[in-house]
Amino acid sequence: MKIRESSALILPPYFFLTVFFILPVLIILILSFTHNRDWSQGITLKNYLLILDPLYLKVLIRSLIFAVLATLGSLLIGLPMAYYISFSNPKRKILLTLLVLVPFWTNFLVRIFAWFTILGRQGLINSFLLWSGIINEPLQLLHTSGAVVLGLVYGEIPFMILPIIAAMDRMDISLLEAATNLGANRFMVFKKLVLPLASPGIIAGSIFVFIPALGSFVVPDILGGRDSFMIGNTIKNQFMTVRDWSFGSSLSIILMVLVLLGVSAYLRQGRDQSMTLGEYL
Amino acid sequence: MSHRDATSNVGFGQGKSVSIVTISGLVFLYLPIFILIVYSFNDSRFSASWNGFSFKWYKIMWHDGPLWTAIKNTLIIATANTLVSTFLGTLAALALSRHRYRFMGVYHKILHMPIVIPDVVQAVSLLMLFAFFHFTLGLVSVILAHASFSISFVALVVMAKLSNLDRRLEEAAMDLGANRFQVLTQVILPNIWPGILAGGLLAFTLSIDDFVITFFTSGVGSTTLPLKIYSMIKFGITPEINAISTVLVLFSTLAVSSIHLFDREKK
Structure with missing residues (x-):
């Protein structure tokens, strides 16, 4: 039973969202078709054609590659971790879940900066290699593509682990026991039962890692260098340094469309299986 | 869940390779933070050399005036x-889960959008909004910008709580003559307040943590803690950042553990 429309409830939040979310997006959508904010010159597609310039196309492709690598990296570490945590005894499970959650609630900049202590010229890795005599000069580890992908994995991995744990927690353990009794070994159980049953969580986790990784601005800004900047950095530069707001807007619209395409593909492939975001929060 | 009790005997997911990856994963998660904390107690300005244990950087942090202004701004923004x-x-959650509207799907989509859209896109579009209307950037613009994404998170958390609430309670109250306002204040709200609290806490945390959207929508005099940390990372790294980070890690650990304890006491 749903009660009839009540505008008293719906109006305030949606008025706010219209002014501070929909309207701003509309403004950049319109800006993206102008000659750098000069309304008098009519509309143009040049800001969208500019993305085909090899200089910017390279950044866009790099962003996609980094996001895919970050997703695979998080899955590689996150899937076994989630499997271990989900099937641990209750006490250990609580402790491990908390250990995954603490970084999640810790300031993002702090977590990314923490890698300076490992990758920096005076960081742990270089100090060790210099001390052991393997190298004579510190290696350039910070401000590289590797550092950016590592930072993306580090920053987003809780988003991979938590949905997979949620999916694995719903598994009926008697199925796994039945398979074991019928002679399946651990690896078979994992491959034939755990993996398919956990797939809604794996897909959700991959989306939750891919999206923020693709649009990341902080990680390449801090851990990256000139050759590892992502589309988020280009957008920031267009608005803050170059001041070509129209091109910055077209890049933002392209990024937004890419993300929305990803999300809708996810929603289409299994609406009933997918869990709502609210369950993870 | 009861079917999980037998787990420890069977040992699914507890094999050697899975355990090794899990331990490595935890080392991966905590090693950088651990070293960050260790070097916050280093007397030297440079992390290469350990010059002995010292609270020097904590003292410097304590007397860092702009840092305290940034903390004050962060708390004002987060509270508002x-x-x-x-x-x-909460209004949006109540509306969407207890009422019927035309274009229901559209309302749901709009609510999910701020969560999925990259924050840098949201940040620049808000910057354009404020520029378009010549709205001066400052504490107010940051608060409005934060609310524009926090509403969605709160609504989803409260909606999850509402979907677990037995509808028959509300129907029974109605049958007994309660009007809609009474049902709301005497049946629904007392039952979903933990969800509202959790949503509020999430909004507070998102606000304290946010860098990207604040970076684009703040002005003179509205520097927040993340902005301060960012400029320290960019324009002069000293172990003071390590000291600030250590305090923040301590706070988040305390927060997560106490929420967890609070959660368990309820059950």
């Missing part, structure tokens, strides 16, 4: 954002 977005987010 929490109030605004908890109120509006």
Whole structure:
């Protein structure tokens, strides 16, 4: 039973969202078709054609590659971790879940900066290699593509682990026991039962890692260098340094469309299986 | 869940390779933070050399005036954002899960959008909004910007709580003559307040943590803690950042553990 429309409830939040979310997006959508904010010159597609310039196309492709690598990296570490945590005894499970959650609630900049202590010229890795005599000069580890992908994995991995744990927690353990009794070994159980049953969580986790990784601005800004900047950095530069707001807007619209395409593909492939975001929060 | 009790005997997911990856994963998660904390106690300005244990950087942090201004701004923004977005987010959740509207799907989609859209896109579009209307950037613009994404998070958390609430309770109250306002204040709200609290807490945390959207929508005099940390990373790294980070890690650990304890006491 749903009660009839009540505008008293719906109006305030949606008025706010219209002014501070929909309207701003509309403004950049319109800006993206102008000659750098000069309304008098009519509309143009040049800001969208500019993305085909090899200089910017390279950044866009790099962003996609980094996001895919970050997703695979998080899955590689996150899937076994989630499997271990989900099937641990209750006490250990609580402790491990908390250990995954603490970084999640810790300031993002702090977590990314923490890698300076490992990758920096005076960081742990270089100090060790210099001390052991393997190298004579510190290696350039910070401000590289590797550092950016590592930072993306580090920053987003809780988003991979938590949905997979949620999916694995719903598994009926008697199925796994039945398979074991019928002679399946651990690896078979994992491959034939755990993996398919956990797939809604794996897909959700991959989306939750891919999206923020693709649009990341902080990680390449801090851990990256000139050759590892992502589309988020280009957008920031267009608005803050170059001041070509129209091109910055077209890049933002392209990024937004890419993300929305990803999300809708996810929603289409299994609406009933997918869990709502609210369950993870 | 009861079917999990037998787990420890069977040992699914507890094999050697899975355990090794899990331990490596935890080392991966905590090693950088651990070293960050260790070097916050280093007397030397440079992390290469350990010059002995010292609280020097904590003292410097304690006397860092701009840092305290940034903390004050962060708390003002987070508190205001929490109030605004908890109120509006709860209204949205109640509306969408207890009422029927035309274009219901559209309302749901709009609510999910701020969560999925990259924050840098949201940040620049808000910057354009404020520029378009010549709105001076400052504490107010940051609060409005934070609320524009926090509402969605609050609404989803409260909606999850509402979907677990037995509808028959509300129907029974109605049958017994309660009007809609009474049902709301005497049946629904007392039952979903932990959800509202959790949503508010999430809004507060998102606000304290946010860098990207604040970076684009703040002005003179509205520097927040993340902005301060960012400029320290960019324009002069000293172990003071390590000291600030250590305090923040301590706070988040305390927060997560106490929420967890609070959660368990309820059950």
